[in-house]
Amino acid sequence: MSDHSGVGIKVLGVNHRTAPLDVRERFAHGAHEVPVALARVMAAGAEGGVLLSTCNRTEFYLVAEEEPAFETVWSLLGERLPATPASGVREYGYVVRDREAVRHLYRVSSGLDSIILGESQIQGQVREAWEISRAQAGPVLHRLFQTALHVGSRVRTETGLGMGTASAASAGVAVAGKIFGDLAGRSALILGAGDMAELAATCLSDEGVQVTLVANRTQERARAIAERLGGRAVSLEEAWAHFATTDIALCSTAAPHAVVTWERVGHIIAGRGGRPLCILDLAVPRDVDPAVAQLENVFLYDVDDLQTVAAQATARRRDEIPAAERIVEEETDLFWAWYGGLGVVPAIKELRSRMEALRTAELERAFRQLGTLSPEDRARVEQFSQALMNKFLHQPTVALKAAAEEGRGYGLLEALRRLFGMEPPA
Amino acid sequence: MIVTLHVIVLALYGLGTALALAPFLGLPSSPRALNIALPCAGAAAHVLAISQLTPVGLGPALSMLALCLVLLQLASERLLRGSAVALFTGPLATALVGVALLSGLTPGGGAGGVEAAGSRNAWFILHVALSVSGVALMALAFIAAALYLLQFRELKARRFGQVFQLFPPLERLDQLNRFALIVGFPTLTLGVLLALGYGARFSGGLHVAKAQIVWGMFTWVVLGWAVWVRVVRHWAGRRAAFASIAGFSAVLLVYVVLKLAQPGVERFL
Numbered sequence: 001m002s003d004h005s006g007v008g009i010k011v012l013g014v015n016h017r018t019a020p021l022d023v024r025e026r027f028a029h030g031a032h033e034v035p036v037a038l039a040r041v042m043a044a045g046a047e048g049g050v051l052l053s054t055c056n057r058t059e060f061y062l063v064a065e066e067e068p069a070f071e072t073v074w075s076l077l078g079e080r081l082p083a084t085p086a087s088g089v090r091e092y093g094y095v096v097r098d099r100e101a102v103r104h105l106y107r108v109s110s111g112l113d114s115i116i117l118g119e120s121q122i123q124g125q126v127r128e129a130w131e132i133s134r135a136q137a138g139p140v141l142h143r144l145f146q147t148a149l150h151v152g153s154r155v156r157t158e159t160g161l162g163m164g165t166a167s168a169a170s171a172g173v174a175v176a177g178k179i180f181g182d183l184a185g186r187s188a189l190i191l192g193a194g195d196m197a198e199l200a201a202t203c204l205s206d207e208g209v210q211v212t213l214v215a216n217r218t219q220e221r222a223r224a225i226a227e228r229l230g231g232r233a234v235s236l237e238e239a240w241a242h243f244a245t246t247d248i249a250l251c252s253t254a255a256p257h258a259v260v261t262w263e264r265v266g267h268i269i270a271g272r273g274g275r276p277l278c279i280l281d282l283a284v285p286r287d288v289d290p291a292v293a294q295l296e297n298v299f300l301y302d303v304d305d306l307q308t309v310a311a312q313a314t315a316r317r318r319d320e321i322p323a324a325e326r327i328v329e330e331e332t333d334l335f336w337a338w339y340g341g342l343g344v345v346p347a348i349k350e351l352r353s354r355m356e357a358l359r360t361a362e363l364e365r366a367f368r369q370l371g372t373l374s375p376e377d378r379a380r381v382e383q384f385s386q387a388l389m390n391k392f393l394h395q396p397t398v399a400l401k402a403a404a405e406e407g408r409g410y411g412l413l414e415a416l417r418r419l420f421g422m423e424p425p426a
Numbered sequence: 427m428i429v430t431l432h433v434i435v436l437a438l439y440g441l442g443t444a445l446a447l448a449p450f451l452g453l454p455s456s457p458r459a460l461n462i463a464l465p466c467a468g469a470a471a472h473v474l475a476i477s478q479l480t481p482v483g484l485g486p487a488l489s490m491l492a493l494c495l496v497l498l499q500l501a502s503e504r505l506l507r508g509s510a511v512a513l514f515t516g517p518l519a520t521a522l523v524g525v526a527l528l529s530g531l532t533p534g535g536g537a538g539g540v541e542a543a544g545s546r547n548a549w550f551i552l553h554v555a556l557s558v559s560g561v562a563l564m565a566l567a568f569i570a571a572a573l574y575l576l577q578f579r580e581l582k583a584r585r586f587g588q589v590f591q592l593f594p595p596l597e598r599l600d601q602l603n604r605f606a607l608i609v610g611f612p613t614l615t616l617g618v619l620l621a622l623g624y625g626a627r628f629s630g631g632l633h634v635a636k637a638q639i640v641w642g643m644f645t646w647v648v649l650g651w652a653v654w655v656r657v658v659r660h661w662a663g664r665r666a667a668f669a670s671i672a673g674f675s676a677v678l679l680v681y682v683v684l685k686l687a688q689p690g691v692e693r694f695l
Binding site for chain 2: 175177178179180181274276293296297299301305308309312
């Protein structure tokens with residue numbers, strides 16, 4: 001049973017398993033909020049901190065003693081849920097310590113801990129978190145995050161965990177690819193300007209699809225997406241005519257009923273001359289009247305269809321979990337060995353040399369005070385001082401070495417430096 | 427030697443077909459390199475066998491058709507990066523080699539023997555090679571059309587099973603169909619023209635049966651019509667796929683009817 005009170009690597013967080021979306025949304029920190037939050041935790045005694053905040057998780061990675069750093073984190077999170085009592089906030093969270101904390105981050109960066117198994121977006125989010133927190137990360141977390149990115153890359157390269165299309169948006173791209181083959185140069189019309197529409201439009205754009213139009217009830221948001229993807233913002237009414245020419249129509253409005261109806265687009269699509277039209281309806285409730293799919297060359301897919309495609313990819317990815325976990329374990333062992341031995345040997349040497357200098361100085365002083373001593377007596381006193389020093393240093397040396405072997409050397413080393421006034425390594 | 431080589435070819439094509447069919451039967455997919463290597467090895471042995479054949483009679487004609495199909499399959503695999511074409515060409519080529527072995531690979535007596543004498547002429551060999559290639563390209567257009575219709579049905583019905591996963595995209599199958607028809611027509615035309623030229627130059631050197639003329643012209647007309655509707659009438663997608671299937675089915679049907687009327691293995695018709 002390890003003692004958790006000392007300095008060590010700790011993770012305190014909430015994620016998609018422990019908190020519902022509305023709570024996770026409250027805990028999410030924007031990039032500008034991260035340094036401020038970390039500064040508060042550092043002020044509470046943490047030696048290093050990185051805050052990883054995505055839509056699925058908010059996790060504080062700390063090198064710290066649990067108290068008072070954890071208290072600060074809980075209160076930081078609690079401030080975001082003012083109506084919830086402190087104990088309620090803690091129920092959403094979890095704490096992972098030491099080796100498990102290292103393994104946890106490696107699993108996160110590999111996509112093993114994601115809602116969509118093996119998704120690659122998390123790799124970029126881990127990198128971003130590390131870069132934003134770099135000034136406050138400290139040497140241990142700096143190395144931990146650096147290696148986490150390496151582990152993520154290894155898992156994606158050496159296993160099939162990232163293969164296939166495991167999200168509804170990327171499944172939409174896959175389905176469109178089965179109709180058109182190469183998507184480069186195809187045109188897309190986007191209806192709606194919400195997050196899902198933007199994500200799916202970005203997926204299409206990444207495949208070379210030209211997002212020509214973004215149609216939305218409110219123009220401002222449509223304009224922002226259109227500008228980013230090189231298209232033009234139009235009103236919904238203006239969009240119907242473009243069903244005659246576009247290759248892909250991506251629908252994700254917040255309308256409570258179907259907006260793409262037979263009456264609106266039936267005659268327009270009929271005039272396409274048999275050219276295929278792929279309609280991806282990502283909205284719930286659906287945006288597209290199913291009757292539209294009766295037109296011969298219309299291929300209509302809703303969220304359920306795309307989730308079926310995504311689920312198939314996920315099933316294939318599941319087979320890759322054991323191989324990915326093996327890499328995570330292997331890399332965790334490597335990090336833990338590095339962390340365990342971090343500075344212990346030089347610290348022991350430095351401690352012994354300091355004690356030796358102290359012993360020599362005190363011995364000289366004692367010899368001066370004692371006056372004339374026979375060489376035998378001088379040798380006996382010197383031997384006594386040596387033995388005494390060895391006895392004093394024996395237990396700390398053994399404890400440090402044992403802690404290093406258990407991977408807890410770093411915390412004890414910090415205590416040693418403070419107690420004996422030793423300078424931390426440059 | 428010819429028979430032994432054909433038996434080896436039969437085994438390699440058969441194995442290649444089994445590997446291509448495996449994922450559709452729920453078995454694990456084999457590496458792509460192996461899926462290509464087996465028909466490649468089969469085709470190499472097949473070329474060796476055909477170089478020793480006299481291109482007269484049913485057996486040699488079927489064997490040449492099988493080789494053309496496998497070569498087109500390999501070219502399509504490179505183009506489509508999928509083994510779906512092999513689903514059709516694999517069993518078809520294997521069956522054709524099997525039937526060729528059963529019907530005999532050396533020319534018999536009678537008309538076949540007379541033809542064999544004139545068959546060493548380069549014109550004749552070129553005529554046979556081009557004509558068989560034209561028919562093989564027409565068969566490829568038929569296969570692409572069939573794959574298109576199967577994939578179309580799955581996509582419309584929102585079924586995301588093996589066909590969705592393993593078949594090429596619709597657009598690419600449509601392009602393959604168009605390519606096969608457009609290349610197939612001039613190839614067959616040249617083959618027919620060479621036969622006419624050969625007949626005019628070496629009159630009496632070659633027995634041309636009426637059935638051969640009827641089937642050859644019928645195939646040429648059907649292929650020409652399929653190209654015309656694609657290129658001039660701009661048919662594409664499902665309509666073009668149905669046209670290819672109807673055309674090739676008609677060509678096959680006419681062949682079977684003519685063959686039944688004039689059975690025997692000395693001639694392909």
